Amino acid sequence: MSNRPDTPLLDRVESPADLKRLSDDELAQLAHELRAETISAVSETGGHLGAGLGVVELTVALHAVFDAPRDKIIWDVSHQSYPHKILTGRRDRIRTLRQKGGLSGFTKRSESPFDPFGAAHSSTSISAALGFAVARDLGGACDTGHGDAIAVIGDGAMSAGMAFEAMNNAGALNKRLIVILNDNEMSIAPPVGALSSYLSRLYAGEPFQEFKAAAKGAVSLLPEPFQEGARRAKDMLKGLAVGGTLFEELGFSYVGPIDGHDIEQLLPVLRTVRQRATGPILLHVLTKKGKGYPPAEAASDGGHATAKFDPATGKQKKAPGNAPSYTSVFGRALVEHAARDERIVAVTAAMSGGTGLNQFQERYPSRCFDVGIAEQHAVTFSAGMAAGGLRPFCALYSTFLQRGYDQVVHDVAIQRLPVRFAIDRAGLVGADGATHAGSFDIAFLANLPGFVVMAAADEAELVHMIATAAAHDEGPIAFRYPRGEGEGVDLPERGQTLEIGKGRIIEEGQRVAILSYGARLGEARRAAEALAARGITPTIADARFAKPLDRELILSLAARHEVLLTIEEGAVGGFGSHVAQLLAEEGVFDTGLKYRSMMLPDIFIDQASPADMYAVAGLGAEQIEARVLDLLEIAQIKGKRA
Ligand SMILES: Cc1ncc(C[n+]2csc(CCOP(=O)(O)OP(=O)(O)O)c2C)c(N)n1
Numbered sequence: 001m002s003n004r005p006d007t008p009l010l011d012r013v014e015s016p017a018d019l020k021r022l023s024d025d026e027l028a029q030l031a032h033e034l035r036a037e038t039i040s041a042v043s044e045t046g047g048h049l050g051a052g053l054g055v056v057e058l059t060v061a062l063h064a065v066f067d068a069p070r071d072k073i074i075w076d077v078s079h080q081s082y083p084h085k086i087l088t089g090r091r092d093r094i095r096t097l098r099q100k101g102g103l104s105g106f107t108k109r110s111e112s113p114f115d116p117f118g119a120a121h122s123s124t125s126i127s128a129a130l131g132f133a134v135a136r137d138l139g140g141a142c143d144t145g146h147g148d149a150i151a152v153i154g155d156g157a158m159s160a161g162m163a164f165e166a167m168n169n170a171g172a173l174n175k176r177l178i179v180i181l182n183d184n185e186m187s188i189a190p191p192v193g194a195l196s197s198y199l200s201r202l203y204a205g206e207p208f209q210e211f212k213a214a215a216k217g218a219v220s221l222l223p224e225p226f227q228e229g230a231r232r233a234k235d236m237l238k239g240l241a242v243g244g245t246l247f248e249e250l251g252f253s254y255v256g257p258i259d260g261h262d263i264e265q266l267l268p269v270l271r272t273v274r275q276r277a278t279g280p281i282l283l284h285v286l287t288k289k290g291k292g293y294p295p296a297e298a299a300s301d302g303g304h305a306t307a308k309f310d311p312a313t314g315k316q317k318k319a320p321g322n323a324p325s326y327t328s329v330f331g332r333a334l335v336e337h338a339a340r341d342e343r344i345v346a347v348t349a350a351m352s353g354g355t356g357l358n359q360f361q362e363r364y365p366s367r368c369f370d371v372g373i374a375e376q377h378a379v380t381f382s383a384g385m386a387a388g389g390l391r392p393f394c395a396l397y398s399t400f401l402q403r404g405y406d407q408v409v410h411d412v413a414i415q416r417l418p419v420r421f422a423i424d425r426a427g428l429v430g431a432d433g434a435t436h437a438g439s440f441d442i443a444f445l446a447n448l449p450g451f452v453v454m455a456a457a458d459e460a461e462l463v464h465m466i467a468t469a470a471a472h473d474e475g476p477i478a479f480r481y482p483r484g485e486g487e488g489v490d491l492p493e494r495g496q497t498l499e500i501g502k503g504r505i506i507e508e509g510q511r512v513a514i515l516s517y518g519a520r521l522g523e524a525r526r527a528a529e530a531l532a533a534r535g536i537t538p539t540i541a542d543a544r545f546a547k548p549l550d551r552e553l554i555l556s557l558a559a560r561h562e563v564l565l566t567i568e569e570g571a572v573g574g575f576g577s578h579v580a581q582l583l584a585e586e587g588v589f590d591t592g593l594k595y596r597s598m599m600l601p602d603i604f605i606d607q608a609s610p611a612d613m614y615a616v617a618g619l620g621a622e623q624i625e626a627r628v629l630d631l632l633e634i635a636q637i638k639g640k641r642a
């Protein structure tokens with residue numbers, strides 16, 4: 001750490017250990033600089049801005065008081081971890097956030113010893129921190145040693161079942177464990193549900209005001225704020241903590257609420273917590289999403305996520321789209337169906353904007369349910385509504401549906417309930433990286449008896465699939481579509497009900513058949529155009545259904561071509577595997593057909609642009625073309641031998 005007084009404090013911080021040498025006033029100054037650096041970096045990279053700005057003071061205070069990486073600071077979701085990254089030796093790479101080869105937008109164990117636990121899906125932090133606490137107490141070996149386990153969890157994330165499962169367990173185990181509830185009264189949208197109202201009631205009363213005044217006094221009146229503030233804070237904690245909170249009933253000591261932007265309150269309270277905690281303790285901190293950057297504070301989502309922007313004005317630099325997004329097409333089409341059919345209801349798990357259900361919410365508020373970050377509940381709740389005679393559309397991102405899988409099997413599939421799953425963000429999503437990739441839903445749905453599983457090749461197909469799902473009362477049905485813009489095709493006035501289990505031929509050709517499932521169809525067509533220049537004209541088909549398979553189409557393609565190539569935006573075990581199973585059962589391999597599947601490789605692909613991620617996956621037009629050429633060459637050589 002350079003001690004030159006004219007150097008900005010942030011430039012003098014190489015690791016969190018340097019914070020220990022700063023006075024409390026300097027730490028407050030450091031927070032200012034950290035906020036400015038966060039804004040500047042995100043203006044160049046885009047990404048999650050508001051949540052990080054809301055925890056700048058908390059980040060500084062945690063690193064000043066605790067000893068990371070020995071103490072494990074676990075950020076829930078970790079979209080708020082950019083200031084933490086800047087303070088933990090990653091400032092020189094912070095402008096590579098979320099880009100190919102750059103820093104992840106989330107905490108990642110392989111990226112830094114200061115990230116003890118990776119995240120991106122919400123509400124895992126308390127479980128993980130409890131795991132560290134138990135490992136510490138049972139003498140587990142850890143490269144960075146064992147100290148405190150600290151979970152920092154937002155009010156949105158706190159609403160999920162997992163957080164309560166963890167608190168229930170922590171209360172019973174009674175281990176020393178620190179949970180910091182970062183309450184900004186925001187999720188991505190304003191939070192919903194009874195817990196949110198409960199938290200508001202916790203700080204609506206007198207104790208918070210008294211606590212605030214007393215905590216400030218403790219520091220300002222005393223020459224040695226560190227020691228004396230701690231003593232005063234200790235007294236305050238004893239006197240003012242609200243008794244009988246939900247958290248106390250679960251076995252936690254409850255402290256707060258305190259102002260999370262006031263370093264003078266945060267430091268003494270955290271120091272006291274550090275000195276005195278014995279069992280599980282919950283510190284309730286109030287913050288503002290987007291704090292300190294007016295455009296983010298003013299935004300309806302608190303500046304949750306942003307494209308690159310001009311830091312002076314906050315104006316985002318978004319490339320104008322040529323085609324509507326799949327999400328908006330879904331949102332609009334569902335509203336139209338809902339207008340004609342009042343049995344249609346919609347469910348989102350805290351992602352009304354992300355899934356396009358905000359349109360539905362505005363038009364039919366009593367038929368649209370934002371259940372909070374609660375995918376498991378979203379699925380079973382939908383199942384209940386289906387059993388009760390409604391037509392629920394449960395709109396989830398593919399990656400978040402993973403959390404509700406047992407509910408999909410146990411509550412929906414086994415009971416053959418007609419829940420309609422609208423699965424957004426199917427396939428590789430780009431800057432959010434591997435945690436948000438929609439890789440597995442084809443595999444984990446198409447193996448369930450009775451499920452109808454579809455994928456949209458373009459936005460017009462999506463409209464037809466919504467219509468098909470709306471009309472399908474015989475059992476569960478799912479349709480998937482990717483993040484971002486569609487292909488720019490004309491949209492039908494009204495969706496047509498597709499025949500279940502029937503695909504379509506797009507172009508008839510010879511020798512090679514490319515059978516696409518989902519939105520790689522565009523790439524398959526581009527590959528076909530390139531192949532045409534070499535005199536090869538493949539047949540192109542769109543499977544539409546992974547379940548039930550269009551047996552007739554597949555067997556006919558297999559019979560009429562030397563090569564059959566499937567392609568999908570999903571992991572092994574999906575569409576291609578089901579086709580292979582059919583071909584094997586029908587003895588088609590014995591006829592000499594060359595069958596290959598192109599799918600996501602068996603690796604987790606790091607963040608990059610979607611196109612770059614698909615290039616890593618080998619699922620772009622050029623790679624399809626190369627695969628076809630390869631296969632034909634082999635076929636020709638074998639043919640000559642024969
Ligand atoms: C399981 C899961 N569902 C949904 C999301 C999408 N998501 C990311 S952040 C977020 C809101 C989190 O709110 P909160 O915990 O209060 O943090 P804040 O952004 O307010 O700081 C949501 C819904 C997710 N990451 N994980």
Ligand SMILES: CC(=O)[C@@H](O)[C@H](O)COP(=O)(O)O
Nearest residue numbers: 077079120305354425432483
């Ligand atoms: C952190 C998180 O889970 C969400 O904010 C996610 O990044 C949203 O992704 P989309 O931008 O695809 O809606």
Ligand SMILES: [Mg+2]
Nearest residue numbers: 154155156186
């Ligand atoms: Mg919040």
